[in-house]
Amino acid sequence: MIILDKVSLIYTDKTQALIDINVNIKPGEIVYITGPSGSGKTSLLKLIMGMEYPTSGTLSVLGRQVKNNSSGNIRKIRRCIGPVFQEFKLIEGRTTLENVMMGMRFLGVKPRIMKAAANEALEKVGLGHKKLSMVENLSWGESQRVAIARAVARKPSLILADEPTGNLDYDNAINILGLLKSFKDENTTVIITTHATHLIEDEQNATFISVDKGRITIERRYQ
Numbered sequence: 001m002i003i004l005d006k007v008s009l010i011y012t013d014k015t016q017a018l019i020d021i022n023v024n025i026k027p028g029e030i031v032y033i034t035g036p037s038g039s040g041k042t043s044l045l046k047l048i049m050g051m052e053y054p055t056s057g058t059l060s061v062l063g064r065q066v067k068n069n070s071s072g073n074i075r076k077i078r079r080c081i082g083p084v085f086q087e088f089k090l091i092e093g094r095t096t097l098e099n100v101m102m103g104m105r106f107l108g109v110k111p112r113i114m115k116a117a118a119n120e121a122l123e124k125v126g127l128g129h130k131k132l133s134m135v136e137n138l139s140w141g142e143s144q145r146v147a148i149a150r151a152v153a154r155k156p157s158l159i160l161a162d163e164p165t166g167n168l169d170y171d172n173a174i175n176i177l178g179l180l181k182s183f184k185d186e187n188t189t190v191i192i193t194t195h196a197t198h199l200i201e202d203e204q205n206a207t208f209i210s211v212d213k214g215r216i217t218i219e220r221r222y223q
Contacts, residue, residue: 007057035211050074082151121153
């Protein structure tokens with residue numbers, strides 16, 4: 001699924017974001033990436049998304065190499081990723097259904113199939129009754145669920161969620177994590193970055209990657 005072999009990332013301002021990272025993430029894993037602000041966890045997510053390239057070492061995602069001259073590979077990788085950003089990037093003046101459908105438009109899906117998938121995704125996140133609501137009228141938590149529905153409607157092989165519990169109270173944060181985990185299966189990996197370690201301290205059957213000053217430690221809790 002995702003293999004990083006001695007990967008380092010140095011930005012153009014000479015900041016060393018990641019140092020000699022070795023990770024092997026398998027299909028169907030739940031992965032939590034934790035660490036303080038500036039530790040490198042978002043940089044790790046950017047590498048997986050193909051938004052940054054390794055300065056050294058090798059990285060493959062979904063069996064394809066991610067490197068500076070691999071734009072074709074990166075396009076194919078991104079078609080298989082469902083991203084959930086900190087900023088929801090919903091388009092105001094459009095309904096929740098339209099926003100979820102927009103996440104599939106560049107995939108060349110037929111409109112009828114796209115609409116059915118969007119409706120199904122909204123039902124899964126508990127917002128089927130809000131499919132015709134304008135997104136600007138939704139609460140923060142509802143907007144978060146629309147963003148998740150948009151990510152999963154395309155049935156991705158990899159779901160990447162960057163700080164999905166930010167600005168949520170404890171109960172809603174736990175619900176969002178539970179929702180994201182529910183999309184894991186033997187072929188779908190879910191990777192979640194979070195600084196809220198208190199939410200996941202009792203989690204089992206998951207992989208934990210802790211990032212600190214560009215270096216990582218890995219703990220796998222599987223029964």
